[in-house]
Amino acid sequence: MRHIETFSDIRLENQCAYCGKLPDTRDHVPSKILLGKPYPENLPVVPSCLKCNNGFSLDEEYFACLIECLISGTTNLKGLSNKSIVKTLKRQTKLKIRLDNAFVNENGESYFKIEPERIENVILKLAFGHVKYENSDRQYEKPKHLGFVPIHTLTEEEQNSFLSVTELQQSLEIGSRAMQNMYITPNGIPIDNWTVVQEGIYQYCVTSTTENIKVRILIGNYLACEVLW
Template sequence: MLRYETFADVRLGGGGFNCGSVASTRDHAPPKVFLDEPYPDNIIKVASCAACNESASLDEQYVACLIEATLRGSTDPDDLQRSKIARTLRRDPALRSKLARAKFDVDGYIAFQPESDRVSRVLTKMARGLWYFEHAEAPTDMETICRWWTAPLSPAAEAEFFRTSSLQGWPEIGSRAFVRACRGLVDSTHSSGWLELQEGRFSYSTDDGRVRMILSDYLYVDALMDA
């Protein structure tokens, strides 16, 4: 993933990306549980208060394990592809049992009933962190309206997911999103709006007043940042 430095006014950032409180630590966006080792050299970190940083770790672990179990149709660590998730379920039998109880069969297709509130909290926090990183603007006064779908998307749904309005405004001057937009005017390699942090694991876009994310080529997320 290409990395752009920010030249935005530092006063825009202020405190932690999620709540605006004094930032005493740095949070990963996305959390490392959604990425494989070795991690990307340009892994994203954003300013955060300790409470926001620490409060979501169990939910993040749950969502990452849910995605992998769904993709493999199993909670057995030996059936999983991601070694990190397999290790987690081996050392946390309670989480493994929780996921196993959520498993059901639909015409021979294995699926899992998600705890939607936990999924929403994780995806919303992730979207807000990426917005802060790309736009140099803490979204503390923004409502984040988050929707998600699972692969495969229908052709119409996929087209809608990737569609970007031609009427979108310019990002904050000096922000990473602004620098990317400027370079896109003269170089088509910078103009897609999508950034791949780790192949097959995580990509995102923060154009058009939205944060869109794709996790493990399976979970498609569209978060509207509503000022």
């Protein structure tokens, strides 16, 4: 990733990206478990309190392993391509059993019985982190909308809309990464920009308009996520 130094108000660094309390550690957003080795350079890092930093770990582990199993269509370790996930499932036998039990065959069809509240918890954590990293200031409220869906289930028009760039209509924090990262069209219109953390594995976009703040995330070229405030 391209390194962008922030020049925002230093006081904004004295708040956990997730709860707003004083931070005593730093957290990668996204967590490395969602990425592949070798890891990219200059991974996004946000201030975090220790409670929040540790509090998402189990759900992130479940989320990362579930995504790999969904993409591969199996919980059989021999059918998984991500070696880190294979190692995790070998080590976390209870999680492996949990995913095995969630893989259901009914009437000739196979599907996963997912745990949506755990998925939503991870997506919300990622969205909070991306907003903090890009805009410097954090979001203080619960989002108005949080959704996720396999991107291949969207129509072509819906996919294009999800992956499109958007005109920025709200003043950005001076010195923030979002301000430095935005594009200006030949007509002088500021637009947002997708940040590719790791090609084909993780990318996100934070958009600030007069109506809302929107975070879009694409994981593994498979799961499309959207959070609106």
